[in-house]
Amino acid sequence: MTGIFQSALAGGRGLLVGWILPSLINVLIFGFVVVPELSRFDAPGAEAARAAIFGLVATAVLGLVLAALQIPLYRVLEGHLGWPRRLAQARRRRHLARKHLVRNRVDAVSLVRRERHLTGDEKSVLDAFRAHPVISRHLAADLRRGPVWFAVLEERLHRYPVDDRQVAATRLGNAIRRFEEYGHDRYRLDSQVLWHELNAAVPEPVRKQTDDARMSVDFFVCLLYGHLLVVVAAGIDLALGAAVRPWLVVATMIGLLPLTVIWYRLAVVATDEWAGAVRAMVNLGRQPLATALGFALPQQIDEERAMWRLFGDFVGSGFRPGLDALDAYRVAPEEPGAGDPPRPAEPAPGDGRPS
Structure with a gap:
């Protein structure tokens, strides 16, 4: 114990x-x-x-x-284990609808705040929000509650994954899935x-x-x-x-x-x-991960996304034709001893060190 x-x-x-x-x-x-x-x-x-x-x-x-x-x-708790299939699907559809509603509310409030500087397309979107029976009702209430409430709405939206296909059946599942998908969504x-x-x-x-x-x-x-x-x-x-x-x-x-x-x-x-x-x-x-793996991190974001996608396939599913494209991102290994510090000289006999 x-x-x-x-x-x-x-x-x-x-x-x-x-x-x-x-x-x-x-x-x-x-x-x-x-x-x-x-x-x-x-x-x-x-x-x-x-x-x-x-x-x-x-x-x-x-x-x-x-x-x-x-x-x-x-x-x-995430809705991935022990849930009846129909219940999990129904809960996922419900959370997907919640995500879309919160996102529309955030977008609507943001458009109203800068209404004087909107482009023609943005004005059309705002008019559509105001004409919508559900969003228009929420918009009036959200504007009355002020900027603090707007920050709360953004927090709610950020607890959902960016990709709609990743939305889970529970709140905790979505809150965790949002950062599980972060690396793949941004960098692949x-x-x-x-x-x-x-x-x-x-x-x-x-x-x-x-x-x-x-x-x-x-x-x-x-x-x-x-x-x-x-x-x-x-x-x-x-x-x-x-x-x-x-x-x-x-x-x-x-x-x-x-x-x-x-x-x-x-x-x-x-x-x-x-x-x-x-x-x-x-x-x-x-x-540091790219360096440890022997890759040179590309300067262009599209190239970096391509590199990580290829390496993820290489690790996840094994080598297959086409993955040799990773060779373009590999760096030549240093020659043995090229970067090693000089070795200390051997001690002379009788210098007091134990033999």
């Missing part, structure tokens, strides 16, 4: 804050509500020690298990395929910034799933008639379910920092 926590404190701050800490919160709720006999910290020495050991062991086990299962746990650099290469090439501060940003999202996701586990355990406790304080168990179940919705919303908001960190990783990591 001590080794686990020492490892977490030494090199796993994300594990400690993102998964162990929220697990501790849920274990304490479980202990005080469902099995109060295991949380008697005011009991005599032996029983208090037993309660403390139970809390530490349960926290470590729950946190490590949830961290190990984080990929499927995220997939469920598939950060999902090249994540480990990119992570190894970027400077340490950029890598740490990404890890810290994800830690906040992990915290709320772990808190959410832990609450659901506590609610299930409390329900089983009630069904078996083993609850010591049934009223407290029921009140806890009623209170935790709305909290899961709050934690989900906060996880979506917390992805903003994560998205910024991944964006910085892609923007700042392209040059």
